[in-house]
Amino acid sequence: MTEIDAQTKLLGIIGWPVEHSLSPTMHNAAFAALGLNWVYLPLPVPPGQVEAALRGLLTLGFRGANVTVPHKEAVMPHLDSITEVAQAIGAVNTLVVGEGRLVGDNTDGAGFLAALQEAGFEPRGRRALVLGAGGAARAVAYALATAGAQVTVLNRTLSRTEALIQHLAPAVPPNSLSPRLLDRDALVEEAVRADLLVNATSVGMWPDAEHSPWPDELPLPSHLTVFDLVYNPPETRLLRQARRAGAQAIGGLGMLVHQGALAFRLWTGHSPPLEAMWTACERALTAGEAQNCPDAGSVV
Secondary structure, three states, rough: OOOOOOOOOEEEEEEEOOOOOHHHHHHHHHHHHHOOOOOEEEEOOOOOHHHHHHHHHHOOOEEEEOOOOOOOOOOOHHHHHHHHHHHHHHOOOEEEEEEEEEEEEEOOOHHHHHHHHHHHOOOOOEEEEEEOHHHHHHHHHHHHHHOOOOEEEEOOOOHHHHHHHHHHHHHHOOOEEEEEEEOOHHHHHHHHHOEEEEOOOOOOOOOOOOOOHHHHHOOOOOOOOEEOOOOOOOOOOOHHHHHHHHEEEEEHHHHHHHHHHHHHHHHHHOOOOHHHHHHHHHHHHHHOOOOOOOOOOOOO
């Protein structure tokens, strides 16, 4: 990392907790690879202190920040402007600071699509099954629907799924999203006719790495592409199930890197060094640096 001095540009990640987020490792490796005098810091912000933290970013001259749980929605009322994408998704994961103004954006959906297409899957005209109804599921469902996929969202609380779809409906093609209660029969029925299965829940994340949203006793359709947003552990139980069935399996680290790369470009104007970002994340996971964080397997 470049030596920190009075000219160092500041970035960080706001969340609670953030101590073991991979984003500082990833972005500081990117700055080092390009020789940029920037530094990216973990910024733990307790619930209820979001507005004060955002004022602090402005006061201290930060150039931007990422936002992770539980603040992705809480920051929105305190921003000067919000991009159409972030408004549509209903969450902000990236802040850009300029001329005393805070602009909220969301790179999660685009990062997911970049990772999906990098793995060779084109969503247009395909059927996708998204498990979960939280912020990650919302970003993924939005990205898939706007890319031309037909998306079914399954969650154990149907009202949350219906609320997700109601929120996204004005911003996506008509009838591109449909809700369904997540139970065993619905999961199997929908998976048989889907092309893509996305786990946007925390099931399978460390330390509960031996769990999977797919029942072990059921055969997983081999024609599926399975994308698990969990990246810690890198090889989840769901991914192992997919590989055993002969299905294509995609881990969540690609989404982390690509959403980070999009934010990197917004902040710096430079093309992100993807290889350096990938390598830094892989080394951190191998070394166990993310092992003790409750949020270590989510997007940022």
